[in-house]
């Protein structure tokens with residue numbers, strides 16, 4: 133083992149979980165992240181995965197200002213009632229909350245959808261290991277398993293080369309200072325086109341690292357996703 137491996141540079145990581153969506157595509161009565169799946173609200177599965185990663189020092193959960201679903205009193209978990217109109221806005225506001233908790237420019241932030249409740253500590257660790265020495269940072273992502281088509285008026289327009297296509301997942305891991313300035317540059321446009329943190333970084337010229345994720349780390353989005361999440365989570369416990 134080298135001297136470097138004996139004394140690795142400490143990695144300061146924080147988690148930021150946007151949790152202020154309404155889940156309009158999920159068809160649930162309230163926000164989907166609070167629906168019970170495998171015995172507890174989805175968001176608690178997500179929080180449990182991050183709290184099992186020792187390198188994540190604290191978690192900021194960004195909820196809507198009028199959200200009263202959760203009350204939290206833990207030194208390593210902040211409930212930030214600063215959710216915005218879009219996911220990007222919620223993340224942008226959450227970065228301010230992290231700053232107010234003492235996070236610094238060079239600290240890493242792992243942004244993860246509260247609604248991706250199947251994330252595992254091992255996948256989070258794999259992302260940290262892949263990105264910790266990278267100048268930009270990166271994201272979990274999945275190569276396309278299926279043939280890819282474009283559409284015109286309900287019919288196939290073309291079959292597209294998928295060899296360079298990936299599905300973006302979360303967590304997405306970037307330095308706090310770099311991510312905050314990348315998002316700030318898009319604030320005036322209302323974060324147009326910023327559907328994830330990587331896209332904000334790309335707009336200002338960075339090329340985030342693609343780190344292979346898992347098909348099981350899907351985002352619960354549509355009504356049929358709940359049964360799959362329930363089956364997978366139940367099989368793990």
Ligand SMILES: Nc1ccn([C@@H]2O[C@H](COP(=O)(O)OP(=O)(O)OP(=O)(O)O)[C@@H](O)[C@H]2O)c(=O)n1
Nearest residue numbers: 150151152153154155156157217218222246247
């Ligand atoms: N204004 C918003 C919108 C979304 N999110 C969060 O971002 C994550 C990913 O968003 P998505 O799955 O698209 O959730 P919703 O916006 O809630 O769903 P929909 O688009 O179906 O309404 C979710 O954890 C969601 O709570 C957020 O914090 N603030």
Ligand SMILES: C[C@](O)(CO)[C@H](O)COP(=O)(O)O
Nearest residue numbers: 219245300301302327328351
């Ligand atoms: C951030 C994200 O999870 C990456 O795949 C995704 O884009 C969020 O979902 P949305 O439907 O774009 O809000």
